[in-house]
Amino acid sequence: MSTSPRHRYVVIGAGAIGGTLAAHMVQAGHDVLLCDAAADHVEAVNRDGLRIEGPVAQLHVRVPAVLPADLPDRIDRAVIAVKAHHTRAAVEPLVERLAPDGVVLTVQNGLTADVLVELLGEERVVSSFVNIGADYLEPGRILQGNVAAFRVGELHGGEITPRVRELVEVLPYAQATDNVLGYLWGKEAYGAMLWAGAVSDLTIAESLERPEYRPLMVALAREVLSQSPVPVESFDGFEPDDLEGSLDRLAAFNRRSAKQYSGIYRDLVVRRRKTEIDSQLEDLRGPIFARIGAIVHDIEDGRREVSTANLDELASYAASLPTP
Incomplete structure (x- = not known):
């Protein structure tokens, strides 16, 4: 020592x-x-x-x-x-x-x-x-x-x-x-949306507010929130009981920030290093997040590029799932 x-x-x-x-x-x-x-x-x-x-x-x-x-x-x-x-x-x-x-x-x-x-x-x-x-x-x-x-x-x-x-x-x-766990589970839901956006070349705000991706983002947040063992807290525009409105508020919150892209995106595109996806896959279950994990692995391993086509694929996949 x-x-x-x-x-x-x-x-x-x-x-x-x-x-x-x-x-x-x-x-x-x-x-x-x-x-x-x-x-x-x-x-x-x-x-x-x-x-x-x-x-x-x-x-x-x-x-x-x-x-x-x-x-x-x-x-x-x-x-x-x-x-x-x-x-x-x-x-x-x-x-x-x-x-x-x-x-x-x-x-x-x-x-x-x-x-x-x-x-x-x-x-x-x-x-x-x-x-x-x-x-x-x-x-x-x-x-x-x-x-x-x-x-x-x-x-x-x-x-x-x-x-x-x-x-x-x-x-x-x-x-x-x-209730720190309540905040962490709220962050897990918001973070899942950031993971989805990071496989595209859109800014955080753009991926949250574009109409074609709103159903995906809401379904993804619901998938995560359903797993929380504690009441989920609100923060920075995220409201667990108003996910549709949360997208607009979170987009506005991110537009005010000098940080326009998530750390996930920067790991994939700028720093080209391993992301935290495997740790997240251990914590979160559900078909949409599992599909995000597969896409992130593909990007990490050079099998595909970061592109809005990935987000389009996720949106189509989420739309194909039965409504809970």
């Missing part, structure tokens, strides 16, 4: 969301260490600082950054901000490093808390729902496209605990909730 100095907050995954949150935390005066597996990003941050760009804020902060092998021996508070399929690799180093009263917060997409609970125990895990739009631009540079809902809460719901209050106080835009 490393003998590097101990920091109060360690953000593991210094990309779009992790980097954005960390920069605001540092700007507010909090003691933060960044950790990322990308050596060029770590080097750039240590050499030149971390820059947040875009219409929301222009930040340039000095913050130490390390590779996973150089994490400190003891960690008090960790924020996990890696892609879902990297969760286990990111959390395993914490098994021996997390302080006895340590807390780990996941700010990831999907329902990743199960992996954290398996490795660390539920008593050490706090969850969150993050809808802030951000993009990794290049080593040391991140775009923050908007300000959006951010909720932090205990996995089991109920009481707003002292550790949740601490995290809300430290993290930008965060608010406490007694």
Whole structure:
């Protein structure tokens, strides 16, 4: 293990969301260490600082950054901000490093808390729902496209605990909730629509508002919402009881953002790397999302290109299914 100095907050995954949150935390005066597996990003941050760009804020902060092998021996508070399929690799180093009263917060997409609970125990895990739009631009540079809902809460719901209050106080835009799973399942439904749109070359707003794709988006959201074990919460224009209206509100919300394409699209087209689709397929059942998964796999493996033809195919498939 490393003998590097101990920091109060360690953000593991210094990309779009992790980097954005960390920069605001540092700007507010909090003691933060960044950790990322990308050596060029770590080097750039240590050499030149971390820059947040875009219409929301222009930040340039000095913050130490390390590779996973150089994490400190003891960690008090960790924020996990890696892609879902990297969760286990990111959390395993914490098994021996997390302080006895340590807390780990996941700010990831999907329902990743199960992996954290398996490795660390539920008593050490706090969850969150993050809808802030951000993009990794290049080593040391991140775009923050908007300000959006951010909720932090205990996995089991109920009481707003002292550790949740601490995290809300430290993290930008965060608010406490007694139903974080309700927000996460709302994000799963909205996220499923983003997955559908990402296989096309349309912006988020365009894929949500075009009339020919509205039945697909509504059917997809219903498919996901039917699986939620808790009451689903509303956020940023998404209303589980008004999916038709949600499409218009979400399109308007995304048009106001400097982030016009989803992180999924950027993984497929810009960064050309593995998406989080396999983790999502573990969480979500249903024929429409399964078809999305097959198309995403085809794109990842070079068997097809990102195109509106893929979205047309999904719309036709959804229309062919019997009405629930």
